[in-house]
Amino acid sequence: MSDSALPAPQAEASARRAFAPDWGMRILGILLIAYLFYAASQLDLGLGRFITGLGEGGRFLARMVPPNFERWELLLEGLLESIQIAVLATVVGIILSLPLGLLAARNLAPWWVSGPVRAFIAVCRSLHYVIVAIIFVKAIGFGAMAGVAALVVASIGFAAKLFAEAVEEISMKPVEAVRATGASAMAVLIYAVLPQVASRFVGFSLYQLDSNLRNSTLVGIVGAGGIGGTLFAAFKRFDYDFVSAILLAIIALILLAEVISGRIRAAMR
Incomplete structure (x- = not known):
């Protein structure tokens, strides 16, 4: 029997079951995100350090140009x-x-x-x-x-x-x-x-x-x-x-x- 043939209360319950939230996966996702922030803080990862690194990297790359094939x-x-x-x-x-x-x-x-x-x-x-x-x-x-x-x-x-x-x-x-x-x-x-x-x-x-x-x-x-x-x-x-x-x-x-x-x-x- 399809959901359309069910009485209204039963059809609503079937719809709720079909789209019921998976709280286990949601909690797991929240814990994963929390761990990512914790790991980043422990490893001293930050946007400021990354931006500083971009500048240092640019100066390093500038010293590599032009390539030297003399040897x-x-x-x-x-x-x-x-x-x-x-x-x-x-x-x-x-x-x-x-x-x-x-x-x-x-x-x-x-x-x-x-x-x-x-x-x-x-x-x-x-x-x-x-x-x-x-x-x-x-x-x-x-x-x-x-x-x-x-x-x-x-x-x-x-x-x-x-x-x-x-x-x-x-x-x-x-x-x-x-x-x-x-x-x-x-x-x-x-x-x-x-x-x-x-x-x-x-x-x-x-x-x-x-x-x-x-x-x-x-x-x-x-x-x-x-x-x-x-x-x-x-x-x-x-x-x-x-x-x-x-x-x-x-x-x-x-x-x-x-x-x-x-x-x-x-x-x-």
Whole structure:
């Protein structure tokens, strides 16, 4: 029976129920707003400080113009080292992530295998790559090796998780059909699992390469090689025109990598 067919008192009660205020959500919203004001006061956030910062930021940016590319050899050396770090870390990370992702997939591996593997992937994902880079710098010393190791850990935390989720979304009918022929586990992976997820794996790998290119410019700040070390040294010398040149080179590198990866993705469709 529709509300229009109900007696007037019942129709009014039905309307009140349909548009009844959700006091729980309202109270939660008020508490959230109150906490935001409290957190801002504890962190010394204020409009006056922000306006002052705008003025200081304008003077800082003025010192960065025009960019100074006179030391282009030093700039190019740092960029090439960052590219090498990113490529090596991506290749090693993807090679390690592929078997880990297959072992972490709960529709292929038993729980006593997938559980510990997923826990290991979660540990790799839980720490920021800069923190991991600091740990490796302390462990194996300054240089590109620490940066590669840190980004390999970051790649495993990201790529292996996505690989596992992609495998868990596959159709199990081809897997069961190949298994019914008496094929080995490796044959099942090659003929029934990987064909369903190969394009997604390539997409994840390209995205990880983009991410590692950006991250490789930052790990150098903590001594793990790459253009980040050059950038940090320029900041310490107050050499802001050279800082501007480094930042422009990094932006150009990331944009170029984005264009190339986009072309590869389009070619695979």
